[in-house]
Amino acid sequence: MSSTNFIEDRPLQDNLGRRFPYLRLSVTDVCNFRCTYCLPDGYQKTHDDVFLTVPEIRRLVTAFAEMGTWKIRLTGGEPTVRKDFLDIARTVAGIDGIRKLAFTTNGYKLLQRAQDYYDAGLRAINISIDSLDPRRFHEITGHDRLGEVMDGVQAALDTGFEAVKINTVLLKGLNDGELDGFLSFVEDRPISLRFIELMQTGDNLTYFRKHHIPATVVKEKLKERGWEVQERDIGAGPAIEYVHPDFQGRIGIIAPYSKDFCTTCNRLRISARGGLHLCLFGAGGYDLRPLMQSDEQKEELKNKILDLMKFKKSSHSLHDGDSGVRQNLASVGG
Numbered sequence: 523m524s525s526t527n528f529i530e531d532r533p534l535q536d537n538l539g540r541r542f543p544y545l546r547l548s549v550t551d552v553c554n555f556r557c558t559y560c561l562p563d564g565y566q567k568t569h570d571d572v573f574l575t576v577p578e579i580r581r582l583v584t585a586f587a588e589m590g591t592w593k594i595r596l597t598g599g600e601p602t603v604r605k606d607f608l609d610i611a612r613t614v615a616g617i618d619g620i621r622k623l624a625f626t627t628n629g630y631k632l633l634q635r636a637q638d639y640y641d642a643g644l645r646a647i648n649i650s651i652d653s654l655d656p657r658r659f660h661e662i663t664g665h666d667r668l669g670e671v672m673d674g675v676q677a678a679l680d681t682g683f684e685a686v687k688i689n690t691v692l693l694k695g696l697n698d699g700e701l702d703g704f705l706s707f708v709e710d711r712p713i714s715l716r717f718i719e720l721m722q723t724g725d726n727l728t729y730f731r732k733h734h735i736p737a738t739v740v741k742e743k744l745k746e747r748g749w750e751v752q753e754r755d756i757g758a759g760p761a762i763e764y765v766h767p768d769f770q771g772r773i774g775i776i777a778p779y780s781k782d783f784c785t786t787c788n789r790l791r792i793s794a795r796g797g798l799h800l801c802l803f804g805a806g807g808y809d810l811r812p813l814m815q816s817d818e819q820k821e822e823l824k825n826k827i828l829d830l831m832k833f834k835k836s837s838h839s840l841h842d843g844d845s846g847v848r849q850n851l852a853s854v855g856g
């Protein structure tokens with residue numbers, strides 16, 4: 523990873539003055555799990571499964587890096603199902619200006635692959651674990667693999683990843699009784715476990731009504747147990763982080779329905795087919811792929827991205843029950 527600092531004559535910025543150091547790049551829509559709130563019937567093949575190629579990704583990330591983006595998260599779908607995932611990681615890690623390369627994974631085969639991921643330049647890993655109870659984990663993901671995923675978490679710690687985080691979607695009636703179990707899990711481990719409030723999507727309305735819990739419920743419980751809010755780092759993701767003197771790990775809360783969620787927005791998203799999504803919950807993406815076809819198009823690509831910034835809205839409309847027509851989060855990365 524290079525430490526080159528570009529003179530950002532034209533940094534990415536929207537009309538509200540928000541800057542975008544952080545890009546979430548989806549590399550596939552495909553997933554091998556069937557999480558009940560995301561892809562309950564598993565990934566359904568569509569007419570067009572041609573995801574961004576490595577050269578397209580290199581051109582895209584180079585353009586973003588030259589406009590001030592320095593943190594990239596590879597996501598999906600399940601990013602690691604791509605056979606060329608390591609090649610993607612190596613390519614992105616080698617781009618001038620990229621200082622932090624992260625990925626989000628369901629932990630499939632992580633035990634066997636953690637070292638390869640690290641060697642390819644990945645330094646931060648988010649692993650999704652919605653329950654520490656093997657039966658419930660199976661029920662939520664469609665896979666009886668909690669033990670394997672937990673071994674993968676340990677492998678990531680042993681390998682020396684700079685940040686190991688766990689994503690846990692809060693689900694009423696499923697994992698809402700597990701708070702203390704999750705807290706003890708981070709007691710002696712340098713892990714940040716982040717509770718994500720379930721988001722409504724086009725596909726999960728009935729599920730959402732049944733299982734959504736406001737993040738405020740967990741915030742109250744953390745306060746009662748002596749956890750305190752930590753200052754937010756520059757380039758940090760959307761979590762509000764809590765610390766406790768008796769715990770090595772941290773707890774994060776990602777609450778997209780909270781009133782301040784959008785004011786600290788510092789990220790943009792690219793779908794696996796090259797659509798720029800200005801908001802996780804905005805409607806369709808702006809197709810950038812035609813401008814990723816040759817190195818000569820770089821200035822045109824940058825101009826296009828800069829131009830689209832004016833369409834970034836101040837806030838999503840989730841409070842009004844508008845899910846932004848996103849069918850599920852696997853299509854653009856959570």
Ligand code: SAM
Pocket residue numbers: 553559560597598599600601626627628648649650689690691718719720721722723726850851852855856
């Ligand atoms: N497959 C990888 C994984 O599960 O970690 C990466 C993609 S997944 C879409 C990224 C994150 O989004 C996961 O932590 C997942 O739990 C979360 N997610 C998916 N659908 C969600 C929803 N409707 N509400 C809240 N989080 C969701």
Ligand code: SF4
Pocket residue numbers: 553554555556557560561598599600628650851852
């Ligand atoms: Fe797959 Fe991740 Fe969605 Fe689960 S949350 S179905 S692992 S993309």
